[in-house]
Amino acid sequence: MPPKKKPKNVDMKLNFDFYNVPCYNLANFLLGKLLVRRIGDDILKGRIVETECYLGGEDKASRSFGGRRTTANEPMYMQPGTAYVYMTYGMYHCFNISSAGPGAAVLLRAIHPIENIDIMTEFRGKNCKSKSKKFKIDELGNGPSKLCMSMSIDKETSNKLDLCTSDTLWIEEDLDYDNDFKTVISSRIGIDSVGEEWAKKPLRFYILGDSSVSKRDKQAENQFLDLPKS
DNA sequence: AAATCGATGCTCT
DNA sequence: GAGCATCGATTTT
Numbered sequence: 001m002p003p004k005k006k007p008k009n010v011d012m013k014l015n016f017d018f019y020n021v022p023c024y025n026l027a028n029f030l031l032g033k034l035l036v037r038r039i040g041d042d043i044l045k046g047r048i049v050e051t052e053c054y055l056g057g058e059d060k061a062s063r064s065f066g067g068r069r070t071t072a073n074e075p076m077y078m079q080p081g082t083a084y085v086y087m088t089y090g091m092y093h094c095f096n097i098s099s100a101g102p103g104a105a106v107l108l109r110a111i112h113p114i115e116n117i118d119i120m121t122e123f124r125g126k127n128c129k130s131k132s133k134k135f136k137i138d139e140l141g142n143g144p145s146k147l148c149m150s151m152s153i154d155k156e157t158s159n160k161l162d163l164c165t166s167d168t169l170w171i172e173e174d175l176d177y178d179n180d181f182k183t184v185i186s187s188r189i190g191i192d193s194v195g196e197e198w199a200k201k202p203l204r205f206y207i208l209g210d211s212s213v214s215k216r217d218k219q220a221e222n223q224f225l226d227l228p229k230s
Numbered sequence: 231a232a233a234t235c236g237a238t239g240c241t242c243t
Numbered sequence: 244g245a246g247c248a249t250c251g252a253t254t255t256t
Contacts, residue, residue, distance in 0.1 A: 052248075061248070072241065090239030092249050107248060129237080130251070145249050190248050 012172035016164050018230075019081035019097065023104040026080075026097070027051040027205050029230050031183060034174045035111050037151045038167060042119055044151055046111030046141050047174060050206040050213050052188045054096070056103025060198040061191040064103030075160050076103045083169060085148075085159040091129065092145035093154050097163065097171075109189070109204070111141035112212040113150070114174075120150040127152070143214045182208035182224040186217035 014033065019026060030048045037044045056064035056076065063086070064076045075084035076098055084096040084105050096105040113120050120140050125133065127149035141147040148154065153169070163170045185202045192199050206213045208224045 054248075063248080068242095070242075086248090087240060088247060089237080089249055090247090091237075094248060096248090109248090128250090133251090143249070188248075193247085 012175070013164070014171045014173070016079070016081055018171075019163070020100050021080075023053045023055055023099040023101055023106060024203075026099040027053045027106045027203070028183065028227055030097070030106060030108070030171070031205055031207055032174060032177055032179050032181060032229065034114065034172050035108065035147075035151065036170050036172055037153065038169075039119070039152055042116055044120055045115035046113050046120070046147065046151065047177065048108060048110075048171075049112050049141075049210040050108075050110035050204070052107040052109055052205070053203040054105050054107060055203075056101065056105075060194040061188060062103065064105075067103065069103070073103075076105045078160065079162070081163045083158050083161040083163060083166075085153060085155045087155055088145070093148040094144045095148050095153050095158070107144060108147060109144045110206070110210075110212050110214045111147045111151075112210055113137055113140045123152045124150040138211045140212075142212045179229050181210075183227045184208050184217065184220050184224050186220040189215055 030051050033048050034045050035048055054062040056062050059065055063073045069077060075082050078098055080098055080100050082098045084098060085093055087093055094107060096107045098105045121135055124135050124140050140150040158169055161169050184206050186204045187200045188204045208221060
């Protein structure tokens with residue numbers, strides 16, 4: 001049987017039903033999809049290759065841990081598909097998407113540049129602290145703040161956007177991508193201070209073998225999985 | 231290849 | 244005042 005072909009003349013923007021699933025499922029389903037950003041007349045696209053779950057409630061690493069709710073983390077409680085963009089370390093941004101479940105969201109950790117890579121490179125340099133640095137393709141999206149720089153995503157322009165209806169930021173199917181990839185599940189990055197129990201939980205997902213993944217886990221790669229893709 | 235370390239300002243206590 | 248869901252440069256195996 002040949003793989004099912006989807007028609008190209010339909011709106012591939014993913015809708016509310018895609019986002020309205022538990023955090024763990026959304027983090028998995030986002031892999032292989034395209035993150036799309038429109039800047040004026042330019043359309044930037046990158047394939048999502050690495051994600052992390054932040055569950056809220058019991059999750060000590062989550063900014064909504066214990067039901068904590070402030071004006072800053074409000075998007076984590078908004079309807080599934082809402083963008084949650086926050087600044088960290090005073091100079092970098094992280095981009096999350098709220099899922100089903102109170103205070104639950106998925107962090108996008110890495111994208112693989114696909115379309116208008118030259119413009120992404122330009123934004124990457126413009127938003128980078130050090131001037132006139134040259135970037136390889138895999139340095140454009142291999143980290144949560146790097147992808148924000150390359151896609152020109154920040155709190156001011158993108159926080160609280162509804163990805164289901166926004167015409168500047170959304171997710172869509174990648175019709176040209178062979179979705180037959182293997183998925184690696186590993187521990188999350190940069191949260192060691194919350195203690196071993198939650199720091200080690202298997203809540204990070206990435207596409208095995210993709211060159212834009214921010215950090216590989218060779219132990220976990222021995223147990224890669226064929227997870228359902230939607 | 232891995233470990234270390236400074237930058238830099240917002241958010242919450 | 245403390246602590247960052249990071250990055251990039253420098254230093255060490």
